[in-house]
Amino acid sequence: MHNVIMKIEHLHQLIWMSRPLMQAAEACVEAGLVGTDLTVRMRAVLEMLDKYGEQTVPEIAARLEIKRQYVQIMCNETRESGFIEQRANPRHKRSPIMALTDLGRTVIEDIISSELTLMEEVGGDLSSEDIATALRVVHAVTDSLKQHAGERE
Amino acid sequence: MHNVIMKIEHLHQLIWMSRPLMQAAEACVEAGLVGTDLTVRMRAVLEMLDKYGEQTVPEIAARLEIKRQYVQIMCNETRESGFIEQRANPRHKRSPIMALTDLGRTVIEDIISSELTLMEEVGGDLSSEDIATALRVVHAVTDSLKQHAGERE
DNA sequence: GTCAATATGACATGCATAATGTCATTATGA
DNA sequence: TCATAATGACATTATGCATGTCATATTGAC
Incomplete structure (x- = not known):
């Protein structure tokens, strides 16, 4: 019954679950x-350096969008620590390359590894197929919303 | 091949799509x-009043979590406008009930209606089943993450 | 090589979305 | 009645950015 309405209602809920999901993930x-x-x-800085290798501040900013x-501030702090x-x-004398120290590499890899363990626990009950479907839907919805928001600009 | 790794990778992507999804929705x-x-x-204030009826500031705050x-400030602004x-x-003399004016009701219902139209466009290509699956997965992941974050407190 | 355009770091300011703390004034309920 | 809780009002602080500006360094077109 009223399958179309259910669909729209579920879509609405899905979209607005993004906030609690994000908050839970950040927590x-x-x-x-x-x-x-x-x-x-x-x-965040360490993750970018670990994942994509050493980079300049503007490169990190581009990747983090x-x-x-602001990335400059983040990097300055990270460096102070x-x-x-x-x-x-060598490609730009005013823009030094940021690189992980041994300490930084150890710390970020430990953290990423324990976050991966968390992922395994969280995914425990869910099927591979359902997760793939969810990802596909969320991608499609995000793209569509971006398009609609962009049009109104 | 390495299906488990794909699953974890997809789950990771799904979780961190929550930020762009939220940003697109808010835009x-x-x-x-x-x-x-x-x-x-x-x-946000108008939506709560339209959806759940007239309420006090603390009630709205509870629903918005x-x-x-802060809700007081939001309501004061909304009232000034x-x-x-x-x-x-009648239940609490210091805590007046906030209610939509005719203007407020008209405005919020127009907006919600056009947002609903947007939902229909966004959902256009997606099947009812896939959306339902996505919602279920996102719910489960959110709950699981909340639990894990809570444990560490 | 010159020179305009661009990139970068550094610094200042602003803004949205809250959280937190405090106070005075009611209400409420045991 | 009286301790306790609820509420509005106000002040302060934090976070996560965006935006603007400047001086200087760098690059690229000619």
Whole structure:
């Protein structure tokens, strides 16, 4: 009965579950940082360096899709805490390359590894197929919403 | 091949799609508000009153799961703009009931209706079953993450 | 090689979305 | 009645960015 209405209603709920989902995910990340000297934003910097290799501040900003000025602050903090260091950039003398220190690498890899363990626990009950479906739907919905929001600009 | 790894990888992506999804959804809401005199937070107040009927500030705060002090500010603004009005509360003389004005009701119902139309467009390509699956998965993941984050407190 | 355009770091400011703390004034309920 | 809780009002702080500006360094077109 009224299958179309159910569909729209579920879609609506799915979209607005994004906030609690994000908050829950961020809370888990934060919880995993307790005891380390990392903040969430330092963790983000380390993750980019670990995942994509050493980079400049503007490169990190592009990948995180936030402004370089803010990433600069994040990197300065991370560097003050000894998790990253600057290296000369042969391609641009004013823009040093940020690289993980040994400490930084150890810390971020520990954290990512324990986050992976968490993923396994969270995924425990769910089928591979259902997760794939969910991902596909969420992608499609996000793209569609982006398009609609963009049009009105 | 390595199905388990794919599953975890998809789950990871699904979880972190929550941020772009939320941002896209919020951008759509904002875009829909252009031209009205509503702000996003006034819209939130109106939606609660339209959906659950007239309520006090603390009740709205409980439903939005944010602090009553902030909801107070939101409601004061919304009232100054003429979208809601106060009514005497027989159950608590210091805590008036917030109610939609005719203007407020018209405005919020127009907005919700056009947002519903957007939902229909966004859902167009997707099957009812897949949306239901996605919603179920996202619910399960959120609950699981909440539990894990809570444990560490 | 010159020179305009661009990139970068550094710094300042602003803004939205809250959380937190406090106070005075009611209400409420045991 | 009286301790306790609820409420509105106000002040302060935090987080996570965006935006603007500047000086300087760098790049690329010519």
